Amino acid sequence: MMNIRRAKPSDKDFVLDFCMNTFEWGDYVYRVWDRWISDPSGLLLVYDSSNFPSTSKSIPLGIIHIVKCLGDILWLEGLRVNKIHRNKGIATALLKYSLNYGINNGIKESSALVSTNNFPSQKMLEKLGFSKFLEYRYYNINLKKYRDDCNVSIKPDLVFSKKLDIKISQFRDIFSIQEYLSNPEISKFCVSKYFDSWRLYDLNTSLSSLSSFVRNKELLIIVNDIDEIVGIAIVKPSGKISFNGMPMIQISYLNCLNLSIFVRVIHLLLMNYCDVNLFNNAHFLLPVFAELEKILSTKSIENSDRFFLYSKFLDTTSNLSSILPANLQ
Template sequence: MIRNAKLSDKHQVLKFCQNTFSWGDYVEHVWDFWITEDSLFVYEKQLPVGICHAFFSKNQLWIEGIRVDTNFRKQKIASELVKHVESIGKKDNVLFSFMLIDAENSVSLSMAKSLEYTIFQTWKFYSLEPEKNSNFNIIFANSLNDHLCTHYVKSWRWIPIDSTIISELSKQNKIIQSKIDDKTSTAILSDSEHFENTLIVTLFSSSEKTASQIILFLQNYAIQNNYNRIQILTKENLQNLKSLEHKLSFHLLRKNLD
């Protein structure tokens, strides 16, 4: 009943992936990428009625895009898809499985809890408007606090940080910091792989002053590099600014697979 997705599944799947959220869904925009990346699975009952995509990085499994046709809900289809992906991870000696769920999505959180996932961290999503700015206190860094910065967000996947990734990000000037009054805030920049002209920022904030300096830099950086959208993911509450809008809060859930 669970198999790898095919190109021909797209039309049927998108039928039940149109109104997942109040604003719609993003599956139609990433389907072709997911097919190419592989590990896109379909739950079939004559026709596809559920999907789930998996992304593997080092010792970690990332689960995303769990969708079930409304006519087939409450049949544990989502749970079966997750278990299927986990079984693949276990065969490959993956140690951890992660997924991201809206903090207000009680149904999905209950499903994750039933599969022994626990809340690892809570993250907030802010949108920021590009804007021309100057006079910000920013440096490009070549190191990170590995106790604070364990993951960074790349195309809405929390990727574990290691020395190789730090080196690559540093060479590309993708690690920025602001230091004021012995407080340091750090941001990691990445381009969305699925949406054009979208800058995704993982922000580790230690003070309002340093975070605001990074925000000013990001707005100007976006203008200079032709980004239309800035998406900030952070564990901290950011100060209210006219061009900064809190969109959603998410729980990052984790499960040990060993």
């Protein structure tokens, strides 16, 4: 019988041992393990080696973290399999098990981010009925290197435009923000979703939702010289997350009604956080048309990637396998 169970603290060293070099730059599982295993809104699952008679003891061979996000979406992340046990159906088993958990709990949709270069994962998700919906660009910007480059090579009139300013939104701005976001031109260039710690959420423009962003000082407005809103950004400071132990700011959503000002807005955002000098890195998650390589030096871009958003509507009348996650209740 398949043995998929909740992760235990004693699994940590075994898991981190095969989650060291998943990507060219390493992996992030070691930074989130403690949070994932104690998160009451999610489940950290392991595929146990007891399914393999040749193994002498019960140890994890694969993991996946699942969490129910706002909007009733089952978010899948952190799927890893020990490389010496790959191509044995472990990843597929973990995915099916997770989807059944969602079905059994009445969740209507499941989503995941996959690198555009990760063809095996794309093929596996598509085989399970997932569809590719959106594409995003990710950039990790070293703010010190950016600041040094600006001092040498960036023209002041490009960075410090007198016609644009970035402000932390106030409650009195909410109606204007709602009006701006309701403009049909916005949907041509920007998707109404934002990131938070690598999970994608629908951008709810209700009074209560926007008020929460304003209250947390996460909603920025870009205004012109007559104080009209020409862009919106959502930022997430690293109160809960960091990059290689260094504090960072995550630019989780960005739109500009006039794409001609996009370059200046990017520089204004970066200079804003360079001046604050509280963050080592800025992470951007942007629409696919954004190509920061064309406007920033290669020195300041420490790494970048492109991701697909995969989604699947869950059929609550059927199961993907006979294995039900009852032992997780």
